Amino acid sequence: MPRNAASSSPPRRVRAASTARSPWPVPWALPKGCAVAYTDKGAGTDYFDLAERRGVRVDGTNGGADDVLAFKPDSTATSGVAFKHAHSKDNPEADWGRHVKQAAEYGLRALTEALPQQAPFTFDNTRVIAVGISNGGGAVLRAAELDGDWLKGVVAGEPNVYVDAAGSRTLYDYTTEAALLMPCALPKLGLPAVPDVAQRCAAAVAAGLIAGADLPAQQAAAYDALHAHGWTDEALRAGSISVTFDLWRAVAVTYASAYGRYGAGEEPCIAGFGAINADGTPRAITATERAAWWSDASGIPPGAGVAFRVAKPTEPHDALNCLRALWTGSDAAATRVKEGIAATKASLPRKNLPIMVVHGLDDGLIPAAFSSAPYAAAAKAGGADLRYWQVRNAQHFDAFLGLPQYGAAYLPLLPYVYRALDRVWGAHRQRRGAAGRRRHRDDAARHGQGARSEPSRAAVERTDGARHPDVRRVRHAGPVVVSPPATPMPQSAATTCCPDRSVGTARNSRHAEARHEAAGMCHEGFAEPARMLNPWGAIPAVPPFVLPMDSAYVEAANADCVPYAPGWLHTGRLPEPRSGPRDAPILLLQINPSYDVATMREALSDVSVAEQRAALADEQAAHACLARGDAWWRRAFAQPIARFGQVRVAQAVCSVEYFPYPSQRFAHAHWRLPSQEYQFALVRKALARGALIVVTRGLSLWLGAVPELAAQRDRTVLLSRNPQRVSISPGNLPDGGFARVLAAIETAGTRVAAG
Template sequence: MKRIMMGIVIGAAACTPTAWAAGFGPFNTLPGFIQGEIDHSRYDGVTDDLLTAGLGASGLAGPAPAFDDALAPMPAELRRLAIYNNYRALVDTVPGGGYGEFFGPAVGAGGEGLIAGDEYRAFMRVPGSRVPVTVMVQVPNSFDPHTACMVTAPSSGSRGLYGAIGTAGEWGLKKGCAVVYTDKGTGTGSHNLETDAAQRLDGTLTDQQEPVQFRADLSEPARADFNAQWPDRLAFKHAHSKANPEAQWGRHVLNSIRFGFYVLNQRFGHELRNGKTLKTLWPANTLVIASSVSNGGGASVRAAELDRWGLIDGVAVSEPNVNPRVGPAFSIRQGDGPVITGHSRSLLDYSTALAIYQGCANQAPAIRDLAPLNAVFNPPAVGEAICHSLANKGLVSGATLDDRATDALRILNQDFAIQPEQNLLAPVHFGLSVAQGIAMTYSNAYARAGVEDRLCQLSLAATDAAGAVTPISGAAEAALFSASNGIPPTAGVNLVYDGAEGQPTNLAASVSPSSSQADFGLDALLCLRSLAEGRDAVTGARLRGESAAQARAIARGIDQIRASGNLRGKPTVFVTGRADAILPINHTSRPYVALNALVEGADSNLRYYEILNAHHLDVLNGFPGLADRYLPLHHYFFQALDLVWARLTEQQPLPPSQVVRTLPRGSIAVPLSADNLTPIQAQPAAADRIEFVDRQLRIPD
């Protein structure tokens, strides 16, 4: 058990050689990667607070807070709406779904769950890039330096600083820990190429040359030329920073921890007469848990892999976006199902496949009328047009729509190892353009492409009801910091297919030139697929010229983000929903667990809990048809944090890897109860254990 105690003697003793290498000298100095001023705010926990921005538990469950001036919101208003939107984007707040009983600001805290404390925001400099990373530290008033703890909360998806406020943020703040956040180089940073407006650290807009979250790397003449040909476009930080930020996610998390220690020692260090501050809080006397969900979870996993200084004590993540390195021969098998050897595909690989085939697969008889909200999000005419175009290109077979859609579903389930449990969720995600947005954003990021490159003739802009490009409204742009998730389509900014038949058009409404079909801009999506494969997705021919160079750049970018599987023996828990239709389990959590077993062997302290009837976006559980079938993975994420905390502070053993068999509610009218949420078992039945045997990860049905 780590000794958590404060004192100058203990602090000095903690200055080990590895701590020195990490920059932990005896005196507190601002890390060299911090750029510019640190923004510090104090919240009283009555009128405003760290967790809910003064809204409280009931306010987070109510209507969105409004701006006094929609065109010029104040920083505090932007922060409040950002916290509101980021919380609700990941947590189901609909009555009956567990909010207020199993999770939520007030659970375990009482009242409205407001948390008083201090918040510090800053930019971090990234070597070799002009685009900064944002970082934030929240220190609740309940923080006790004698039992110091810290939780990392890198943003999920491509969200901004507050992207993990309702997940790792809530758990850490309630625990009395400092919470360190980072947008990990993605974030909501937007650049209006027409007006040159970009977001400051606080989310307000400026067209002046001052520190901003992101501006495209274009000279004034180049920007003018671009605007003349492609007016009213926007650039986004994740897609267009030319930095491949994912390659540095782990380092950004480690730097956020270093910044966290700087803030804590400014607050609680020993001030000497010469004006210097002697550090009293170190990695050796502060418990640090790397955490978060989705991309944020993947970033914390990568941080643990890179942590040769011992900054991190344990890891607890949910549905992490990890791309395990390919190489060691192992397989995956669920029950008596097929042996899966084609695992560990990259995010771009399976996302481009979903972007191409899922629209057609949505019309397969096996899921057409069973998938919740399928007809709402996916008009049958669009699916039929996609199937028709795919058939004409020889990418699906069959004479009828049913045959073609069934073949598209087969390709996803068999060729791409998408588990059948994910089939019912995938149509909703396709209708929301999740895979399409990921495919466009990550293709650009991995290629280190700029907005001017317009990879596969795709750009970003607001569009009108007919799908034509239009200037973004002042109110929509002013709210982007608070409303955007960082990956268009989001907050009024859409994917635009510049090569669409007729004119540049919202991708979802685009007519492909090769088919003259309104097939969701399939030509553009096939172009992205070709870049991901390194060959023409239709003919199989080798790419040439600029396309070949782009494909090689993308392949290099993907190589840079592969995870090693070496967690350095840190106690670690993954929780993942079997029905995850955004980050398919056969390419993320499952192969990572197997890779870790090969890499670390008996030294591994990783445990994997696969939750039945759970998926990637709990917020969807508030809808009829989804609430009936699915349960909040969020609940199990908090259990994962509790288990790692108990392991680190009380030496409690982590339960063995297992399948957790939950019980669906059956109806949205039936409130969630403890009977639905089967706990992770300290001693699971043999039939529920997940094991790695003979180089095969074996998962019970």
């Protein structure tokens, strides 16, 4: 909880944690003054040693059965390990939505106790946003269907969700299918075969799942069967790591026990959970293993010294066939499990609740085709206020991107989840600002005063053919498909940063650039990230001069500002993200443009607007301010101009603003606009080609957005000594820096003359 929580209606967000506890929402939430409340959804890492009768206290330490433990099973079993997800007998997944609301209620109570001067904190005066990934994503979607206006927004990443709609499949169905068929099918994709591939294929034949006289025929049959049931090649490739880690079987045994409400020692198809020797025989849990449960366990064995035990360790396929029969069969055990699965089916969300769903199209654990895609289609058909983003070349586990093969082929999904959070956040701030402006106009009308004119709905929504990104306005738009590059790239030592604070794995410059560009394209549905697209050709020809992809953010930023105040973004002036040729040998990095206070209330002429819009669209145009000889630029480049002249300097310099929209004072460091990815990509492109980069202001912001700059500091990246007075001169640049600037301009002049 932040120390500086706002005194009036401070916003809150609630995140339903997935099985692995992770602080990933914190970097997004705390800087915005939000508190974060978690829920483990009744499926946490609270293990219990049935032999020693010891478990985990709520503070993470070990305790005996007489202590207050996080989980104490209702079981008389005397060996093995019990854990909450499998052995609570509650089928917790059926109540995941209720658990999310309980976490929000707990957060409100904690805030009321911690901040009594601002109490009470209630759903009526506190904004709650629910966000989760994987199982947590399914939980927040289940919360979206609960009655009441307690929830103000939902962001679900790669959600485990099942809905009564075409294409939807339950997790248990496709997990048990994958456990049996995927190990046999993977060689058809050119992937290495598992060591016991022949036995795996033979077991699938024996179970009647496939046919084939020899191994190649069986592999082809397994591959065709998976395809026929909706698996894509992309999902199969990414799912191969779940085969390697035996994750399919791990999920199946845990969820079968949970769905059937089985207690410890009653699990179907296996001989319980506990520690095992190398040959699969049971052994006792050690005190060291118990001590690490709270910190190291994922919530689903195997891991942290706990595995699932099978009756015949040398014949694991028997257990897999048994687990699959719980879905396909009709005996008492199958009926029991399927009744539990039916209780997890999601309903449609309530209307007028902004929902963002984000899913990687290469997800091999929870394929989008079985989960988020049918859910989004059903929800939008039912009138839900839902946006659905599908991200190509993103799979389920961002943590696995540390593996070289995965890191080279896949992109992280979490940056897109952060971006979706920004979108929901901006929509709510925009509504709040619009409500305040309506009150202002109503008050003015009552007092007979003229209210400040506002852009009409039609004007705000004009997008020049592109979809408007505002969650509130676009209710039935189709999925936005993002296409980062799929081609594996060679590794480099540079570490890049994903959009919105998520640090990714090592990449070369081209991969990093395309990844960041794709993050910006996500909002407008661009499908071609291989080349850097300039979004500024879509700037409107009349005020407000704001890109459609940025409009929700800019309106939210201005919602609480008095027009023409120092921090107000002047949308009657055109933005200046870039000026000068994008491939110039010198990049000047600045913070944001200002505007002339003396003329700030005057409208721009049509000629001026046309010229500025043309300069935004033309990435090869000379630097307009330098070419015209504007006073500020003439002073900043006085010495280079004296040597080479304005025209030549204007061809050699490209200035890039961190934040593109003009204000008298920069007060927008906490905002990250979709369009900013274009500026960041320009800088990465410049780094890749060895351009000289001069950072004049906002070094920390530029490093946060383009951390690759740090690796080139004092080589191709120069820092201005006096950020308060930009001057390209020997005294304001590092030793030798001014000479390098002159040499770069000389090179540009030679290139222009040759061209």
